[in-house]
Structures are given as structure tokens and as C-alpha cells.
Amino acid sequence: MSQEWVAILALVALFVVGTVLPINMGALGFVAAWLVGMYALDLDEKEIIAGMSGDLILTLVGVTYLFAIAKNNGTVDLIVRGAVRLVGGRVALIPWVMFFVTALLTAIGAASPAACAIIGPIALGFAGRHHISPLLMGMFVVHGAQAGGFSPISIYGTITNSVMEDNDLPVSEVGIFLASLLVNLAIAVVLFFALGGRSLMSRRIEPVTAEDRPPGHAAADARPPGTSPSIVHSGGTHRTPTGGSTSPAVGSTAPAGTATAGTGTDTAVETPTPGAGAKATPDQIITLVAFALVALVALYFDRNIGFAAITAAVVLTALFPKDQKGAVSQIAWATVLLVAGVSCYAAVLEAAGAPEYVGGWAAGLGVAALGALVLCYVGGVVSAFASSTALLPIIIPIAVPLIDGGGISAVALVAALAVSSTIVDVSPFSTNGALMVANRPDTIPEEKFYKQILTYSAIVVAIGPLLVWAAIVVPSQF
Numbered sequence: 001m002s003q004e005w006v007a008i009l010a011l012v013a014l015f016v017v018g019t020v021l022p023i024n025m026g027a028l029g030f031v032a033a034w035l036v037g038m039y040a041l042d043l044d045e046k047e048i049i050a051g052m053s054g055d056l057i058l059t060l061v062g063v064t065y066l067f068a069i070a071k072n073n074g075t076v077d078l079i080v081r082g083a084v085r086l087v088g089g090r091v092a093l094i095p096w097v098m099f100f101v102t103a104l105l106t107a108i109g110a111a112s113p114a115a116c117a118i119i120g121p122i123a124l125g126f127a128g129r130h131h132i133s134p135l136l137m138g139m140f141v142v143h144g145a146q147a148g149g150f151s152p153i154s155i156y157g158t159i160t161n162s163v164m165e166d167n168d169l170p171v172s173e174v175g176i177f178l179a180s181l182l183v184n185l186a187i188a189v190v191l192f193f194a195l196g197g198r199s200l201m202s203r204r205i206e207p208v209t210a211e212d213r214p215p216g217h218a219a220a221d222a223r224p225p226g227t228s229p230s231i232v233h234s235g236g237t238h239r240t241p242t243g244g245s246t247s248p249a250v251g252s253t254a255p256a257g258t259a260t261a262g263t264g265t266d267t268a269v270e271t272p273t274p275g276a277g278a279k280a281t282p283d284q285i286i287t288l289v290a291f292a293l294v295a296l297v298a299l300y301f302d303r304n305i306g307f308a309a310i311t312a313a314v315v316l317t318a319l320f321p322k323d324q325k326g327a328v329s330q331i332a333w334a335t336v337l338l339v340a341g342v343s344c345y346a347a348v349l350e351a352a353g354a355p356e357y358v359g360g361w362a363a364g365l366g367v368a369a370l371g372a373l374v375l376c377y378v379g380g381v382v383s384a385f386a387s388s389t390a391l392l393p394i395i396i397p398i399a400v401p402l403i404d405g406g407g408i409s410a411v412a413l414v415a416a417l418a419v420s421s422t423i424v425d426v427s428p429f430s431t432n433g434a435l436m437v438a439n440r441p442d443t444i445p446e447e448k449f450y451k452q453i454l455t456y457s458a459i460v461v462a463i464g465p466l467l468v469w470a471a472i473v474v475p476s477q478f
Helices: 003-020 025-039 045-049 054-072 075-085 091-107 112-129 134-147 155-166 173-194 282-299 305-319 333-352 354-363 368-385 388-398 400-406 410-426 431-438 446-476
Strands: 205-207 230-232
Touching (some): 003 025, 003 333, 025 333, 045 333, 054 155, 075 112, 091 112, 112 431, 134 410, 134 446, 173 410, 173 446, 333 354, 333 388, 354 388, 354 400, 368 388, 368 400, 368 410, 388 400, 388 410, 400 410
Antiparallel strands (some): 205 230
């Protein structure tokens, strides 16, 4: 068996084992790199280890460290509260607020699952209380995470741009970011109208008056300045039944002090979230400034994002040491291991000539654009069951022969592969999709919600890569 096939079969085994068993694919990547490198390619261990991307690892550590500090000192909560206040009582805007807040979190460095874990329970709690389709709200959160996921200072973005640089491909950080943002935004628009968004446009959250408030909610009068409890009206004015049961969404973390409507009620009464009207504290303001400076240093001055982010994190820790406890433990170490191991094995794949072999086969289909479509589907199908983060460092080098010999735009093809490999993260087999299932509101049975997400993800896997290819790759040929 040729060394190319040994490396490819080991890669397939890596993804299968990592999907079936609870083993970090990065750890599997190190094992595969060691075995294939030493016994199939006759590489020594120093040559194998040299395949790890130190630049990428530093970036992941720095960015997630900075985000952990922002989460600890309440800057993330500040962003969420500020965005929710923009709703202004319009129920139809709530899903869009969740979409853009999640996009903002991933754009400034949150891992996609982390952003979904933060916003998912809040969004699905809103869905249960305000009678919004849970599928609509959950998928808005996931697509929002992917919309911001390829910003130049995000995890996906830094991985993609680093791999392109390592393979001597022209890099367009803004181009790939906009491709992901626009595709996910377009999907969100379709979902909004397909899943009942039009019916939400006439609904508003009205202030609760003394006569509207049921017994037991008098304490709501003692609310923070600038906040008010609210009542949802679903077609006409209704009063909350006295003694009506309220319960939080199963598996979700409802905001403290919030009462959620039980199944079958027409109204939902909310007491204010503690601190909802609080002003930004000095450490939160400085944290927001730190994010802006990191982006400026990385994009305008073209400095390493990892160094900039970790410097900002260290400065914030020095200025506000009491607020930063546990931030280091919140660094995405599992993702660091994942990327380190997979990038190490990706280097072994390259040494075996596997990317050129597969890319040459795809280019040999006769039409380079057709080969690009095949790779988009490979990325989409694999990523629906495995890690998108692990896939990106592998599938981009595979596409190089199509770029070199097929005349396809490097930026267009990489953007198509990146988007095709991440829009499928709505799958319940992926972390993001599973988080939505776990945080479903109690207004929908778990099995029904699971089937809804599974059906939707099957549609995305079936037609998503084709539409992305048609929207990004095909126009680049003209």
C-alpha cells in the first residue's frame, strides 16, 4: 500500500474513532502522526513534532484567555444586556438579537461551542416564554456563532488564515469572514420567514402595570433603575392567570429572577434580571477597549494576534487581579490540544503527499469546479459528525491542486470549504446542535425537538454545500 493511502486511511480512522469514542481528536492526531510518521514515512520524532503550528496554538491560547477574562468580569453579560435592550418590546427582534450577539462573541474570540453555551439557554428561555419557535431560536444561535466565526481574530478565522499562509495561498481575512457572515445571514432570513417570524412582527412586550401583576410579583416594584418587568400579549390583551405555574426551561439557565410561562399559557410575566440596568464598570469598559486594541494591532499593524491578545489579557489581570480568578483554567485547552494534534498530523499527511493525491484526483474529474463541489460535500458531511476545527487544517491543503492546476480562486475555494464545513454544525451530533437540544424549553418534548434539529441538519448537509459552491465558487470562474 502506498504511503498516501496509509496516511488517508489513518485520517479516516482518526475521524471515526474520535466520533464514536469520547477521545479528543487532537490526542488521536498525535498518535496517528507518531505511528504513520515513524513507520510509514520513516520520519524521526523531531520532524513529526515540527509539524505543530506554534503560531496557531499561541493565538488560540491568547484569544480564549482574553475572552475568559471578559466573561469573568461581566463584559460578556454587558454585551448581551445591551443587545437585548435594543429589542424595545418587539418580539420579532429577539431572534435577531440572539443571532448578532452570538456572532459578536465568536467574532471577538469565543469558541463557537462556548458562545452557543452562553447564549443558547438565554435564547431558548426567551423562546419558551414568548412563544417563539424553539427551532428558529436555536438555529439562529448556531448560525450566529458561525456568522462571526471567521473574523480575523476568531478561532476559525485564525486557523483558516494560518493554514492558507502555511500553504503559500493568498489570504483575504475580510473576504472569508464576509462569506461566512453573509451565507449564515441569508440562511437566518429564510429560517425567520419559514418558521413563523412573520407572525412575531405584530407582537410586543408591554410594561406590567400594578393591576396586571399577579400575586407574588409585588417585589418587582423594587427593580433597578431603568428596568421594568414585562408581559407578553399573544393576540389581544390577556392577564396572567392567578396562581399559574411557572417553570424554567429544562436544561437551561434562565436569568435570575425571571419567571417563565408554563405550557399552554397566553402570557408570560418577567421580573427584571438583577443588574439589567447597571452601568458598565471600569474593568468592563477597559476590556472592551482591549478587544478594540487587539483588533487594531492585528489588522492595521499586522502583528501576531496571539501575542496581542495574551498581552491584553495579562494587562487586564494586572489591573484587576481579583476579577480574573480561574481565567487561565477557562482557556480552551481542549481546543488547543485538538488543533495541536490535528495540525501535527496534517503535516504528516503533507509529507506523505496525501493532499496532492486527493486534490489531483478531484482536479482529474475534468472540471476543476466539479472537484471543488466534491470537496465542499466532503467537508460538510465529515464536519456534521466530527469537529470543524479539526477539519479545516486538513481540507484546505487538499484543495491546493485545484487552485494551482484548475485556475480556481484560492480565496473563493477556501471560503466555500470553510462555510460548507461549518454551516452543518447545526447537527445534533455536533457540539453546537447538541447544546440546543440540551437547552430546549419545556414547551416542546425533547424527542420532538431532536427530530426537528435532525431534519433541519439533514437538509443543510444535503443542499448547503451545493448552494455555497454555487454562490461562491461558480461566480469566481467568470
